[in-house]
Amino acid sequence: MSLRLSNLNVTHGDKVLVETARLVFERGQPVTIVGESGSGKSLLAHAMMGTLPPNLAARGTLTVDGHSYDISDQANRRALWGRTMALLPQEPVLALDPTMRAGEQVAEGVPAFRTDKRGARRTADALLSSLSLGQASSSFPHTLSGGMAQRVAFAAATIGGAPVLIADEPSKGLDRRARTELAELLKLHLNGGGILLTITHDLDLARELGGEVLVMKDAHVVEQGAAGQVLAQPVHPYTRRLLAAEPSRWSHPWMRGSLNAERADVVQGATGAVLVSGEGLTKSFGGQQLFSNLSVEVRAGERIALGGPSGSGKTTLGNVLLRLLPPDTGTVQHADVLKGGRLQKLYQDPALAFPPRVRLAEALGDVVRRHGLDGSCLEELMGSLRLAPELLHRRPGQISGGELQRIAIIRSMLLEPALVFADEPTSRLDLITQEETMRCLMEQVELLDCALVLVTHDDALSAAVTDRSIQLGAATPLRMPELQPAVL
Structure with a gap:
């Protein structure tokens, strides 16, 4: 499977928010986008999914296994949601339904949910238990910590088996050990033949995932290359400044x-x-x-x-x-x-x-x-x-x-x-x-x-x-x- 994004342009009025010429994503090869807040990282992901706010305009082409989708038509990718493409959102507490227990929300993503609700719930409970969230299955989102809510959202996004996973700030709220374990989960998705696009401020997560790193600033990709090269010997001045800003x-x-x-x-x-x-x-x-x-x-x-x-x-x-x-x-x-x-x-x-x-x-x-x-x-x-x-x-x-x-x-x-x-x-x-x-x-x-x-x-x-x-x-x-x- 391959995914290609061509000539993406996202604007608000006359202001350009994202502008990229060509990005290619291959199965088994992680791609991570880092950069400053407001540089357009999350907007790029939402443009791919077709979930941009209505006050933004987008142009470009998304090609999935040879089938092209006009980015300007937000509705044309809805049939892909959950089956081909899944988004792990940046704000899991706000993305989860506050009126539903965690296990129920995860179960809804199981492909057989409509025909076998009990089986779907068992599958959801098993996945939550594997994420050390067995007791959280019956909990409402507001009772969970930020990190626990993030893992519930991860379970909900991945349980349907969509080959393309876009993870927007997935390590936010996680301690170092949990972040490492999350990286292993994301790698499992890759090892299963999936495509992974991760958006993060966390350079350590980018290092753990490896693959290719893109650095965004002011709506553009200013540096791109292998993670080991970009995050160790950066060329662009902004990337060097980004590395110098690590608290250590x-x-x-x-x-x-x-x-x-x-x-x-x-x-x-x-x-x-x-x-x-x-x-x-x-x-x-x-x-x-x-x-x-x-x-x-x-x-x-x-x-x-x-x-x-x-x-x-x-x-x-x-x-x-x-x-x-x-x-x-x-x-x-x-x-x-x-x-x-x-x-x-x-x-x-x-x-x-x-x-x-x-x-x-x-x-x-x-x-x-x-x-x-x-x-x-x-x-x-x-x-x-x-x-x-x-x-x-x-x-x-x-x-x-x-x-x-x-x-x-x-x-x-x-x-x-x-x-x-x-x-x-x-x-x-x-x-x-x-x-x-x-x-x-x-x-x-x-x-x-x-x-x-x-x-x-x-x-x-x-x-x-x-x-x-x-x-x-x-x-x-x-x-x-x-x-x-x-x-x-």
Whole structure:
């Protein structure tokens, strides 16, 4: 089987969003697209699938095994969905039906679902169990962690046996071990004779998949070649800058690690006033105990990482410490200095933290008025995060997830917090934008002597940003499923 994309052009009015001359995808050969947020990576995938937003125009030709499809006709590829082409979406929590249990949603993708619903459910349960999600089969999407939701979406996308799989940011929300195991699952699809196009900010995933890498910037492919060559000895200046932005290579004045040995006295132990104190904390969900008899202190100016595999309770522990969730046992105390909005949370999914029908300027203006703040720093913060002022005239759903994540950081900084709980605050950002965003956040944290509790699966990011980490849970290895070869 072969797949060829020719003369693709995606536009919004007069603005070109994607422009590529010719891309070829062969079975068994992984192709990975990396690049900055907004460069057109996901739009390229949706143009292939025929799922572009209606306000965008597209031209070009998609050829599947000699049969050509006009890209401008969005409906002409619907018959291929699930049978020939499948998309693993970028936002699994939003893509999954909130009213259906995970197992039911996966079962609907089984080809024999209409004639044998019981058999389809057994097949779905077996696949979920192989992904260490056996208990999640009866769960609703909102009860799952980001990484668990990603794996449910992977199961739903692949269970139908479509030979062409487009994976849009599949490793988002996964810890290192789970990412490696996901890479193995994607390779199984290739080994079965399938075609794989992966879109990712995760260069380590691109390295693990191998094959060919395309680097996109400003709607165009600026570099293309074997993964080992492009990601080790890049030619284009943008690719070199992208590699330099990996957290393990950072060097910033606010860093407290080995790159700034003169600040080692800060690392040895926090001596500031206690802001949050949790004693004897225990919490369970769905019959699974996440943590037990855990005691945690967060002091002024301290930087703590919450680590552990997906679903181990990192976000839950943070919500307990913020008193957004009650513990099953134990107590949480807050210092008076945290009153009046000086305790802030950056959500993993920023779309859930903004009113969907309110323009962003109004949402931020409400914060300024409610707390009697000086809003003059808003423009400066927007500029430091490379955000155009006109974005504030849009609603949350009209900008990218990465742009909305940065606006969420701005909103929290307006209140000059004493403690910020950041739940995967850069998970939707490319490496360069992640570095710039963390630089802005950490400069504000440093300026305000603000404490930071960071949830992240990225060990290198944790090492660059925090003083110490609290590890939760133990990783449960995935059992590689016996996938049937893709039907060609």
